[in-house]
Amino acid sequence: MNNLEQEITKKITTIIDVNHLDVLIISDIYNIQYATNIKIPCAHAQSDLRMFALLKKNNNPIVVVPKCWENFVKESNHNVDVFAYSLQHDQLASAIKMVFKKCSSAKRFGSDDELISIKISEMIKKEIAALGSEHIACADDIMGARSTKTKTEIKHLKSIAMKTDHAINGYYHHLIADRSKSSMSISENLRIHSLERDIYLEGYNACSRGVIGNSISNIWSYAPKFGFAASDFTEIGDTIIADAMNNENGYWSNSTRIAIMSEEMSDEQEIAYRHLVELRKILCNSLRVGLRCCEVYQDVVEKATNLGIEIIDGHALGFNVGVSPMEGPFLSLGDQTILKKNMILILDGLVKYKSLFYRSRDTVLLDIDEVKVINDYKSWEEPYFALNTI
Amino acid sequence: MSKMNDILLSSAEKQTLTEKIENKMKSNGYDALLVFGSSNITYLSCGIVFPYLDQKVVQPVALYICYKTGKRIIVCTNDLADIPKQLNWNGEVVIYNLNEQTPEASIAEVLKNYISSKVAIDENYMTAAQIKALKKSISGLVTVSGDQVFDDLKLLKTDAEIRLLEIACRMGDRGFISALNHSEGAALDALSYPLWEYAERFRVHVGEYGGSCVGNMVVVQGKDCKELYARCEPRAVLNETGFVRLEYSLHNSGYWITGSRTVYLGQTNEQAERAWKNNQTLKNIALKNLRTGVKSSEVYNAVKRLSEELNIPFWEGIDLGHGVGTREREAPFLAPYDDTLITEGMVIVLGVYTYGNDKELICNKDVYVVTNDEPRLLNWYKNWDDLYILYGTSARHG
Numbered sequence: 001m002n003n004l005e006q007e008i009t010k011k012i013t014t015i016i017d018v019n020h021l022d023v024l025i026i027s028d029i030y031n032i033q034y035a036t037n038i039k040i041p042c043a044h045a046q047s048d049l050r051m052f053a054l055l056k057k058n059n060n061p062i063v064v065v066p067k068c069w070e071n072f073v074k075e076s077n078h079n080v081d082v083f084a085y086s087l088q089h090d091q092l093a094s095a096i097k098m099v100f101k102k103c104s105s106a107k108r109f110g111s112d113d114e115l116i117s118i119k120i121s122e123m124i125k126k127e128i129a130a131l132g133s134e135h136i137a138c139a140d141d142i143m144g145a146r147s148t149k150t151k152t153e154i155k156h157l158k159s160i161a162m163k164t165d166h167a168i169n170g171y172y173h174h175l176i177a178d179r180s181k182s183s184m185s186i187s188e189n190l191r192i193h194s195l196e197r198d199i200y201l202e203g204y205n206a207c208s209r210g211v212i213g214n215s216i217s218n219i220w221s222y223a224p225k226f227g228f229a230a231s232d233f234t235e236i237g238d239t240i241i242a243d244a245m246n247n248e249n250g251y252w253s254n255s256t257r258i259a260i261m262s263e264e265m266s267d268e269q270e271i272a273y274r275h276l277v278e279l280r281k282i283l284c285n286s287l288r289v290g291l292r293c294c295e296v297y298q299d300v301v302e303k304a305t306n307l308g309i310e311i312i313d314g315h316a317l318g319f320n321v322g323v324s325p326m327e328g329p330f331l332s333l334g335d336q337t338i339l340k341k342n343m344i345l346i347l348d349g350l351v352k353y354k355s356l357f358y359r360s361r362d363t364v365l366l367d368i369d370e371v372k373v374i375n376d377y378k379s380w381e382e383p384y385f386a387l388n389t390i
Numbered sequence: 391m392s393k394m395n396d397i398l399l400s401s402a403e404k405q406t407l408t409e410k411i412e413n414k415m416k417s418n419g420y421d422a423l424l425v426f427g428s429s430n431i432t433y434l435s436c437g438i439v440f441p442y443l444d445q446k447v448v449q450p451v452a453l454y455i456c457y458k459t460g461k462r463i464i465v466c467t468n469d470l471a472d473i474p475k476q477l478n479w480n481g482e483v484v485i486y487n488l489n490e491q492t493p494e495a496s497i498a499e500v501l502k503n504y505i506s507s508k509v510a511i512d513e514n515y516m517t518a519a520q521i522k523a524l525k526k527s528i529s530g531l532v533t534v535s536g537d538q539v540f541d542d543l544k545l546l547k548t549d550a551e552i553r554l555l556e557i558a559c560r561m562g563d564r565g566f567i568s569a570l571n572h573s574e575g576a577a578l579d580a581l582s583y584p585l586w587e588y589a590e591r592f593r594v595h596v597g598e599y600g601g602s603c604v605g606n607m608v609v610v611q612g613k614d615c616k617e618l619y620a621r622c623e624p625r626a627v628l629n630e631t632g633f634v635r636l637e638y639s640l641h642n643s644g645y646w647i648t649g650s651r652t653v654y655l656g657q658t659n660e661q662a663e664r665a666w667k668n669n670q671t672l673k674n675i676a677l678k679n680l681r682t683g684v685k686s687s688e689v690y691n692a693v694k695r696l697s698e699e700l701n702i703p704f705w706e707g708i709d710l711g712h713g714v715g716t717r718e719r720e721a722p723f724l725a726p727y728d729d730t731l732i733t734e735g736m737v738i739v740l741g742v743y744t745y746g747n748d749k750e751l752i753c754n755k756d757v758y759v760v761t762n763d764e765p766r767l768l769n770w771y772k773n774w775d776d777l778y779i780l781y782g783t784s785a786r787h788g
Binding site for chain 1: 442486487492511517586601607608619620621643644709
């Protein structure tokens with residue numbers, strides 16, 4: 001086992017021990033990746049094909065997959081025992097049957113079935129009941145484990161966060177203020193510049209998009225082509241808001257940065273960007289290990305309001321990142337989760353100024369007495385300024 | 391405007407689909423529905439697409455429709471609230487704030503103000519945590535599974551849905567051809583061409599041809615081509631003479647297709663040509679059996695029988711095809727476990743994975759709409775019956 005697998009196995013073992021489990025059945029694809037290092041790139045989109053992991057103390061993980069994914073899974077991790085169900089019978093029923101065949105003697109079943117569909121959750125509970133065994137809900141335990149990062153996870157997340165900032169900056173370097181760019185070209189080039197930095201090829205949620213000019217009056221402009229808009233072109237002085245989500249070693253970055261198609265900002269841009277910088281400072285100053293997420297949220301909202309910063313009502317000011325690009329806890333009014341050392345949060349700086357939305361996302365590592373920004377390839381005290389024709 | 395550029399459902403087309411859905415719901419005794427699955431939201435709202443819902447990159451969204459009151463509501467967080475408006479949603483948009491411990495509890499607290507009667511829900515998608523939160527917030531909530539009705543509705547496409555899928559096919563083929571065009575001038579040069587760039591050129595060009603999003607993207611060559619998927623190493627380049635396969639999915643305004651295209655890198659040989667011909671033989675057998683009134687499983691079984699007779703083995707690890715629509719894989723499945731009758735109006739992706747000389751998996755998928763006569767090809771943009779040779783060299787010309 002490599003370092004990451006050892007670290008995560010230790011955490012999973014703790015969950016098994018604390019809950020006195022004979023077996024832990026994991027159904028959520030992100031949890032499966034977390035616990036076994038196995039990731040199927042299209043699993044969330046092809047949900048008629050189901051994968052399950054069974055974890056027992058001091059045993060290799062067992063992974064149940066459809067036949068079509070069997071070899072890929074075996075190649076992904078040689079320390080798991082892989083069992084595949086065939087095409088002969090109903091796929092879900094076959095998978096569930098195989099899962100319970102592998103753990104029929106267990107008396108206490110842990111499960112993260114709260115995170116998956118009602119249908120599968122009920123099938124799992126029914127099978128456990130049929131065995132006369134006990135069902136222990138473990139979704140919160142696993143999400144709790146995921147929320148604080150191990151040494152290797154921090155290394156991976158730091159790497160991809162910085163690479164993504166580098167990639168955004170690398171693309172911005174090509175901007176020339178008086179040469180118009182389409183939002184589509186920006187989207188494409190953000191991805192190309194990410195891939196040039198050895199990130200992993202990803203479809204789906206490897207989001208990259210550039211929203212420009214007055215289109216930033218919508219947070220998700222260009223529906224339904226969120227990352228592919230072709231008809232919107234920059235003009236001199238426009239704001240560009242670039243989103244990029246990238247993956248490396250199974251861990252995600254989730255970043256947003258601003259460029260200005262000019263060597264200076266307009267008065268409005270100046271004020272809006274200052275609000276973003278101030279909001280980041282307030283957030284970093286308010287985040288403390290031991291505080292609840294909702295306490296941080298309330299504190300930040302109050303301070304921002306006092307400074308005349310218009311933030312979005314009810315919008316979470318941050319969230320966790322790890323094997324998925326967005327996960328709890330959330331820096332929101334309702335989230336009571338206590339902040340802990342080694343959480344890695346995306347600070348979702350989003351302010352409104354004169355009907356336009358300005359966004360900048362920082363990634364921070366929480367330590368006992370420090371909040372460290374880990375995606376600052378350059379200082380974002382000011383946005384990126386494009387040169388005029390050179 | 392050319393029908394191939396008309397990439398959204400028109401108002402009249404939305405109305406047709408809305409009536410189809412409403413009639414089916416009512417005939418099954420359902421007065422209201424509440425769904426959280428991305429494909430159900432797109433289908434039942436007739437074209438509203440949210441970004442990255444399945445991947446959970448945004449907070450949950452719910453669609454509630456009550457046929458008794460005529461209420462049509464999308465419930466979402468503030469950041470997503472402008473999307474329905476951009477897509478001409480004719481119902482309400484209700485925003486929920488993250489005021490509760492979890493997003494599921496937060497959305498449930500808002501939904502309680504609207505749901506009063508029995509609702510059909512999507513148990514295949516809605517999470518157990520979500521239904522728990524709904525039951526806690528809405529006293530006396532009565533739910534029934536609407537999955538079968540939703541799936542039945544989606545099986546048969548309207549003409550407009552077929553058009554959106556046909557456009558998606560054209561986008562995919564044009565995207566793929568563009569990836570080939572970019573790489574074939576450089577793949578055999580000293581610098582060669584990165585595997586990721588081959589896939590990325592596909593994505594970029596799908597966008598340029600009007601696509602809404604690219605999903606799955608896997609590119610395999612050499613020994614990796616023996617597997618359905620393999621990790622694409624960041625520094626890998628097209629440098630192994632032999633088969634190269636791209637697996638992909640994409641959508642046009644919420645209507646997804648999947649694809650698989652295999653080409654040959656370098657000068658081909660007799661074995662490779664024969665392997666390709668064998669692939670076409672089995673695919674054509676599947677196509678010949680794709681007829682109304684035939685069970686989906688029978689299409690698979692017919693290929694299996696002929697495969698044995700002709701001694702052309704195929705990979706039996708995956709179905710030979712499946713339906714497409716607001717999800718990239720939906721019923722029917724051309725597999726032994728599915729006895730759904732093939733019916734006019736189904737749109738099905740068809741492809742057989744056969745073997746190359748070194749056991750590489752070769753596949754060439756196409757999309758067809760089932761008619762009462764022969765299936766009509768929707769991937770008509772380019773004919774792929776002959777093995778495509780990825781070969782050439784040039785100075786880089788951009």
